[in-house]
Amino acid sequence: MKHTVTAKDVAKLAGVSQSSVSRVFFEGAKVSEKTRTKIIAAAEELGYRPNEFARSLITNRTKIIGIVMKGVHNPFYPQVLKQFAAAFKKKGYSILFVHTNNDEIEAEDVETLLNYNVAGVIITDAVMALTVGEEFKKNKIPVVFFNRKLNSDEFYSVSCNNLDAGRKVAEYFFDKGVSEMAYIAGDADTSTSRDRQKGFQEVLKQKKARYRHYSSDYTYNGGFKTAMHMVAEGDLPSAIFVANDIMALGVLDALKANSIGVPGQTKVIGFDNIEMAAWPAYQLTTWEQPIDKMVHATVAYLLEEIAEYTGAAETLEVDGRLIERATT
Amino acid sequence: MKHTVTAKDVAKLAGVSQSSVSRVFFEGAKVSEKTRTKIIAAAEELGYRPNEFARSLITNRTKIIGIVMKGVHNPFYPQVLKQFAAAFKKKGYSILFVHTNNDEIEAEDVETLLNYNVAGVIITDAVMALTVGEEFKKNKIPVVFFNRKLNSDEFYSVSCNNLDAGRKVAEYFFDKGVSEMAYIAGDADTSTSRDRQKGFQEVLKQKKARYRHYSSDYTYNGGFKTAMHMVAEGDLPSAIFVANDIMALGVLDALKANSIGVPGQTKVIGFDNIEMAAWPAYQLTTWEQPIDKMVHATVAYLLEEIAEYTGAAETLEVDGRLIERATT
DNA sequence: AGCGTTTTTGCATACGTATTCAATAAAAGA
DNA sequence: TCTTTTATTGAATACGTATGCAAAAACGCT
Structure with a gap:
């Protein structure tokens, strides 16, 4: 039979009132050291655990x-x-x-x-x-x-700071001597993708470089398909900034499937620094989210x-x- | 000011008792259709939501x-x-x-x-x-x-059914004409790894083939290191059964790093059929967990x-x- | 309409805890 | 030692709901 042990039980065993038991288990309340030890002992013996629901009911707060x-x-x-x-x-x-x-x-x-x-x-x-x-x-x-x-x-x-990240990535590409670059967006209505794009695009505009945009969906398959499409189009940019890592992995696999050398023929940067980005198969350069x-x-x-x-x-x-x- | 609307409030508005309100929101209780609609309307108007804690307190059950x-x-x-x-x-x-x-x-x-x-x-x-x-x-x-x-x-x-899976994998390897095979275990004290091993080993023994065992830890890095170690040892088996996919991916990357052809020089089978197993970079044969x-x-x-x-x-x-x- | 039967409703209580208030014990001061 | 102050305790109540029980209403039948 299930017998949930309550504060009253503990009180009885310890020879005190239920209020005192409550005070021991509710932090911030004051009890004398003597009764505290008595109650703790009794609680220990019975295996008492305060009922979280009764607690929340009265305090109107939860953990x-x-x-x-x-x-x-x-x-x-x-x-x-x-x-x-x-x-x-x-x-x-x-x-x-x-x-x-x-x-x-x-x-x-x-x-x-x-x-x-x-x-x-x-x-x-x-x-x-x-x-x-x-x-x-x-x-x-x-x-x-x-x-x-x-x-x-x-x-x-x-x-x-996605805006800043986008800028830095663009600058990094320019530093590497690349000027033909593209951005692969994640879900269009997410702030993350938009901001990364905005920062990236901003720098390109400032340097009067052409900005190429591709839309995808933050998934591996999305990245893969988009890259396949880009390759099929011909005129592959020499650097691609991908809105997150999982898409970037798809991009890398698509490039590999087309025997396109990375970073030789085109460079790729992802976003997030998920564990897989560090795997030998990918070794993806990426922007780490802290x-x-x-x-x-x-x-x-x-x-x-x-x-x-x-x-x-x-x-x-x-x-x-x-x-x-x-x-x- | 925060005013949580209670069943009593709804009752007052609907002109009924609190019990009736309770009965409407507690499935399995019976109320007449007339009062039910009245109460639902009132509840709707006030935005009433039963307090899950009071509920759990009395029923001694939770959702x-x-x-x-x-x-x-x-x-x-x-x-x-x-x-x-x-x-x-x-x-x-x-x-x-x-x-x-x-x-x-x-x-x-x-x-x-x-x-x-x-x-x-x-x-x-x-x-x-x-x-x-x-x-x-x-x-x-x-x-x-x-x-x-x-x-x-x-x-x-x-x-x-890990035991059976292990057996089937071994048989599959034999059918492919392979007789030199190894197992890479996950955490040694997990039933999953042990059973997969047991079934696998059982068939090998029955066919009097040599069984080779490697211990790892169910992580990508673990798989990678183990495979690197196996390669360094020389005498690579011609088929490897890996206790889960994420390790198997590590194994594949390690083999690739050593320019070992798969499935030519050695074959690999994983376990789980995680999404990544289907990625072009891996195309891992694996045992699907349903x-x-x-x-x-x-x-x-x-x-x-x-x-x-x-x-x-x-x-x-x-x-x-x-x-x-x-x-x- | 009148009676028996079933369905629906409201009242009162319980769940296990926190907390106010008054009472008691302990400590401090003189 | 007695009084005043402070610290600790217990009794009582409330939180919002479900439910047993009895009263009331609705229903079915003759």
Whole structure:
């Protein structure tokens, strides 16, 4: 028979009141050292664990962080998920994982997050309708957009400084003596792809170089197909900036399939620095996203807002750096 | 100011009792159609959402499934996570994601799962101490080991029929006219690696062929290093069965680095059929794990046990199949 | 219409904890 | 030692929901 041991049981065994037991397990409350040890002993003996639900019911707060994620196929995101899980575990928070299929987070997903009254929300690789955002604001739940920059200043967002990265990549190509270059975009409606493009394009324009644009979708197959198409077109640019690594790998494979030498005939730079970029088969030069810093900033912001909600928003952009390998 | 709208509020607006509101939102309870529509309208107007915590407090049940996962670096697992999230979302369950660093799930992780009184637990790419298992049993929480076979019949486990797969791979190699073959193991203490080895070795023994064993760790780098080592040794086997795909990719890259032709000089078969196995750069022949079936079985079992706990355990092994590509 | 039967509803209570307030114990000061 | 102040404790209550029980309403039948 299942007998959940409650604070009352512990109280009885320790010969104190339930309130005292509560005070021992609720940090910030004061109990004398004597009764504390008594209670801890009793709790230990019975295997007491405070009921998280009763707790949340009365405090109207939880120790749950909701993480909404779409791109589980891009190894960048599982990596991010892992880091968040580790960081929040340290702080005593648990992760409610919500997978969304859509670019825009679905109403159902928001429902879930609100139902569980999460302490904070991280949305990664997806965006959110404004009306939905209001819902979170109304409930004073802090939200962070991870790896997505927002137009509005309504929400905190943290991403890599994509604009700057785009510029630096272009300059790097010029330094290498290349002037014929192209950009392969990811999903067109993502800030990440747009900003990378913008910075890249800006420098090309300034140097009066021709800008060539290709659209793809942030997947390996997308990158592969786009590159195949480019090759078929003829007139291959001598350098290609690809909006993320997983696409860049597809590009490399397509080039290889066409026996096009890299970096000899054309150079390739990706974005993210996922583990696979370092594999011998690819040795992809790429722009590293400083995941650690980005995660750290996100966690710090959320914890602050959880401690005292201000609703203050900011668009944080962290500097990344170029990792030079064999494709340039 | 934050005003959470409660069932009482809805009741007042609809001119009924709180109980009736509860009955509308608790499936399985009966209310007349008339009051139901009245209540739904009122709830709609106020934006009422049942408080999941109050609910769980009284029913002593939750709609949360805990998923414990270690191997986030192996793309197989994010894929699995996604499928579980999708399957359980359909059934109205949410996912509590627990990342563990250890092969053996940590006490802290179990605490979390128990604190949230999860309805069921899925442990993937990790095992659990028996004492810990008791804790779940005591609380009548069903547990499934995913992709791990247990010695004991205390818990439900679902995995691919690794033994059979190992045999079939060996037979396949023989059919191809190969008789000199090796196995590269993953983590030695995982059932998956052991069973694959066992089946493989069994056929070799039966055909009186020499069995060669190499130990690795289920990572790309592990596979790479092991293959480098094998090449350095000289006397390369003419076929290699690698315990999972991500290692196999490392093996292929190592062979390529040594200009060893595949499948000419040696053949390679992996395990899992992760997306990358199909990439042009690899075209890895591999044994497909039927994720869909495995997930389906897991979900079905958990839902049954949640509906009515029996504690019945079973060791389910689903048949996979060989996906033939360019490395054999 | 009148009676028995079934369905629907409201009242009251319980779930396990945090927290206010008053009471008690301990400490400090004189 | 007695009084005043401070620290600790216990009793009572609230959080928002589900549910057993009894009352009320609706229904079916003659």
